[in-house]
Amino acid sequence: MAEPDLSDLIKEQAEQLARLRAELERLRRENERLRNALEAARRAGFRQAAPFSKGAPIADPRRPGRKPGPPYGRQGRRRVPAVVDEPYDVPVPPACPDCGGAVEDTHVTAQYQEDLPPVRPLVRRFDVHVGRCRRCGRRVQGRHPLQTSDALGAAAVQLGPEAVATAAVLNKQLGLSFGKVAMLFAERFGLPVAPSAIVRALHRAGVKAFPTYAALVQTVRTSPMVVADETGWRVQATLWWLAAYVTPDTTVYAILPGRGFDEAACVLGPAFTGILVHDGWAPYRRFTEAEHQTCLGHLQRRARELREDHPRALLPPQVHEVLHEALAVRDRYAAGIISPHGAAVARGHLIARLSTVLESSTRVPAVRRFAQHLNREWDALFTFLFALTVDATNWRAEHAIRWAVITRKVCGGGNRTPRGAVTQYVLASVLRTARQRGLDRHAILTPLLRAATPIVSPALAAPH
Numbered sequence: 001m002a003e004p005d006l007s008d009l010i011k012e013q014a015e016q017l018a019r020l021r022a023e024l025e026r027l028r029r030e031n032e033r034l035r036n037a038l039e040a041a042r043r044a045g046f047r048q049a050a051p052f053s054k055g056a057p058i059a060d061p062r063r064p065g066r067k068p069g070p071p072y073g074r075q076g077r078r079r080v081p082a083v084v085d086e087p088y089d090v091p092v093p094p095a096c097p098d099c100g101g102a103v104e105d106t107h108v109t110a111q112y113q114e115d116l117p118p119v120r121p122l123v124r125r126f127d128v129h130v131g132r133c134r135r136c137g138r139r140v141q142g143r144h145p146l147q148t149s150d151a152l153g154a155a156a157v158q159l160g161p162e163a164v165a166t167a168a169v170l171n172k173q174l175g176l177s178f179g180k181v182a183m184l185f186a187e188r189f190g191l192p193v194a195p196s197a198i199v200r201a202l203h204r205a206g207v208k209a210f211p212t213y214a215a216l217v218q219t220v221r222t223s224p225m226v227v228a229d230e231t232g233w234r235v236q237a238t239l240w241w242l243a244a245y246v247t248p249d250t251t252v253y254a255i256l257p258g259r260g261f262d263e264a265a266c267v268l269g270p271a272f273t274g275i276l277v278h279d280g281w282a283p284y285r286r287f288t289e290a291e292h293q294t295c296l297g298h299l300q301r302r303a304r305e306l307r308e309d310h311p312r313a314l315l316p317p318q319v320h321e322v323l324h325e326a327l328a329v330r331d332r333y334a335a336g337i338i339s340p341h342g343a344a345v346a347r348g349h350l351i352a353r354l355s356t357v358l359e360s361s362t363r364v365p366a367v368r369r370f371a372q373h374l375n376r377e378w379d380a381l382f383t384f385l386f387a388l389t390v391d392a393t394n395w396r397a398e399h400a401i402r403w404a405v406i407t408r409k410v411c412g413g414g415n416r417t418p419r420g421a422v423t424q425y426v427l428a429s430v431l432r433t434a435r436q437r438g439l440d441r442h443a444i445l446t447p448l449l450r451a452a453t454p455i456v457s458p459a460l461a462a463p464h
Contacts, residue, residue: 078112078114080110080112081112081114084112091105092105119188119189119190120189120190121189121190121191122160124146124160126144126146126147128141128142128143128152129141129142130142143452145450146450147450148160148161148164148449148450149204150452158201159193159197159198159201161445161446161449161450162442162446163185163189163191163193163201164201164202164204164205164445164449165205165441165442165445165446165449166442167181167185167198167201167202168202168205168427168431168441168445169431169441169442170184171198171202172202172424172427172428172431173403173428173431173432173435174403175403175406175407177195178195178196178198178199179195181195181198182194182195182198199420202423202427203419203420203423204449205423205427205445205448205449206422206423206426206427207454208448208449208451208454209426209427209430209445209448209454209457210426210454211454211455211456212430212448212455212456212457212460212461213252213425213426213429213430214456215456215457215460215461215462216250216251216252216429216430216433216460217252217267219247219250219462219463220245220247220250220252220267220268221267221268221269221272222274223247223250223274223463224274224275225247225248225274225275225277225389225390225391226245226246226247226268226272226274226275226276226277227245227246227247227277227278227391227394227395227396227397228243228244228245228246228264228268228276228277228278228284228394228397229243229244229278229279229394229397229398229400229401230242230243230244230259230281230401231401231404231405231408232408232413233255233404233408233413233414233415233421234408234413234414234415235255235257235414235415235416235417235418235420235421236415236416236417236418237414238257240255240256240257240414240421241255241256241257241258241259241263242254242255242401242404242425243255243256243259243263243264243267244397244400244401245267245268245397246396246397246400247396247463248396248436249433249436249437249463250433250436250463251400251429251432251433251436252267252429252433253400253424253425253428253429253432254266254267254425255415255421255422255424255425259281259283260283261283261284261286261287264283264284264287265287268287270287271289272287272289272290273289273290274290274291275290275291275292275293275383275387275390276290276291276292276293277292277293277294277295277390277391277393277394277396277397278292278293278294278295278394279294279295279298279394280294280295280298280299280373280377280380285376291380291383291387292377292379292380292383293380293383293384293390293391293392294377294380294381295392295393295394296323296326296327296381296384296392296393297392297393297394297395298393298394299319299323299374299381300320300323300324302370303316303317303319303320303323303370304316304320306366306367306370307320309366310364310366310367313362313364313367314360314362315357315358315360315362315367315370315371316367316370318357319354319357319370319374322350322353322354322357325346325350326347326350326382326385326392327392329343329346329347329350329385330343330384330385330388330392333388334388340388343385343388344385346385347382347385347386350382350385351382354374354381358371358374358375400432403428430444430445430457430460431444431445433460434459434460437459437460439459439460443459444457444459444460
């Protein structure tokens, strides 16, 4: 048996050593890059003074705003008010301020000023007549349509429905704390009120609005398309979850201890049969009677991150390109450039291309996990190209929980009690839905607060 040539062995070992050194250098650079990224993320997490900073400012930034010229487009301006409450005549001065010469009045032009009027509380007194039934002896008292409660005695001085509705909008939608709402009421409206009184008033408003919330839940359950998303929320300093279920004209929130199938089924119902648009969270796949559309925005973002982390991997950029072209097909159909038949043909090509991409193998674990996720979500990737009115992303739900993300950032991120959580999601659902449907939120809440017993708002009882 011939012995191997030592020179060949040495040459082979040298080549292998060179490959190992090159791989070691690549891993060293990757490790350094990841360390720097982790350190930057940690520093950003502690940068409370500038939580929305995007890094160092540009040395020579371009002038903000659009450039002048024909490409600028239509210039926006405030509309001329239709009603003028206080006209004022502004004559020219009798003498020129520069040379002192006489001034000739040549023409008159209008300037408008829209301002807020002074506000003072409107105080109502109800002289409630109290009597007793001659037959059964029951105590009976009168009730005026403008009253919101039958309470007397120590609770005889109450906040009116407009004040409670304003507090609900400021706290549940705009994220102002109860202390800030009380400060605004006292300084701007001349209505001194304690934060605790606002809390109790909103709890009562939540009870009055609960039947309307139940009607909104039923509307979502029977909707042909629902977009879902969730975010972390604190209740009694414990991690709960705030979920949003959104249709084009209805939003329902729920704050629950978990984020699994059982919690989602509390709102959607376990037998939901519409199209469910979500971010790929596994419990949503247990709605077996529903069709699914996974958010393409999440998939594209994940593909971009993998392309940056593993530039040699071919699958992430190919997946990103296919998804980008799928969204382009949707946009061309929405603009009337292609017909439904053209969209169907393009859809078939895209499905075939993505299938070919996913058949390729990869040795990168993160890329392999991404491919496995796409295979699991295969039936939910192109639903929006079969039903061309379905959303391709869960942007509706992400917009719906934006206030929650801001509140979590600046106001402690939650509720102190479970009762506060119920009040939070009931009122937030009613207010958000009213805004979606273009309705006056005060006009929705005021009749609910004045009702002797909780009722369903007629304006929100059925889809818009």
